[in-house]
Amino acid sequence: DCRSLARFALRGIPALPAGGAHIRVTFQVDADGLLSVTAMEKSTGVEASIQVKPSYGLTDGEIATMIKDSMSYAEQDVQARMLAEQKVEAARVLESLTSALxxxxxxxxAAERQAIDAAAEQVRAAAAGDDADAIKEAIKNIDTQTQEFAARRMDQSVRIALKGQSVDEV
Structure with missing residues (x-):
């Protein structure tokens, strides 16, 4: 059911970790069937847009049907987006954890490592499924399991950064 009407590139987005770029895409169709698409990366404000007049001969009726269909599938689209966002977040969390470990x-x-590994496996299993809430819960669980580890890593980093300095130098 998908038909490519045009392509454009959003350039100037800085290199970010997986899931770090948050791009807002807005689609608008005016009364004349002119499609305006705008994409903006939220943290940098980098923006690109394009206006498309269908060259595939879409009639006003076809455009109206497409708009009506998009409204009727809005709930499914929201659910699909939530699932995709949770899967991206799960991948980001697992990648960060792998680096930290x-x-x-x-x-x-050994017991802490085993608990963290079990929580990571729960995230992987949930992310392989289609339940956004299960993924979200698995991410919350791994966050709880890794809080003490994160605190120790932070303490170690501060100790290393301040090693050999007096209070007056800090």
Missing amino acids: AADAALLS
Whole structure:
């Protein structure tokens, strides 16, 4: 059912970790069937837009049907978006955890590591499914399981940064 009407590029987005770029895309169709698409990266404000007059011969009736269909599927679209966002967040959390464990796994006891690994597996399993709420809960669980680890990593970083300095220098 999808038909490509045009393409445009959003350039100038800085390199960010997976899931770090938040792009808002707005679609508007006016009474004449002119489609305006605007994309903006939220943190930088970088924006691109394009206006498209269908060259595929869409009639006013077809445009009206497309708009009506989009409204009738709005709830499904919202659910699909929530699922996609949770999957991206799960991937981001797992990637961050993998990096943290590679750098500082020695800060964990065997039992803590086992609990974190189990929580990570729950996130992977939930992200493989289609339940956005289950993914969200698994992410909350892994956040709880890793809070103490994150605090230890922060303490270690502060100790390293302040090593050899007096209070007056800080």
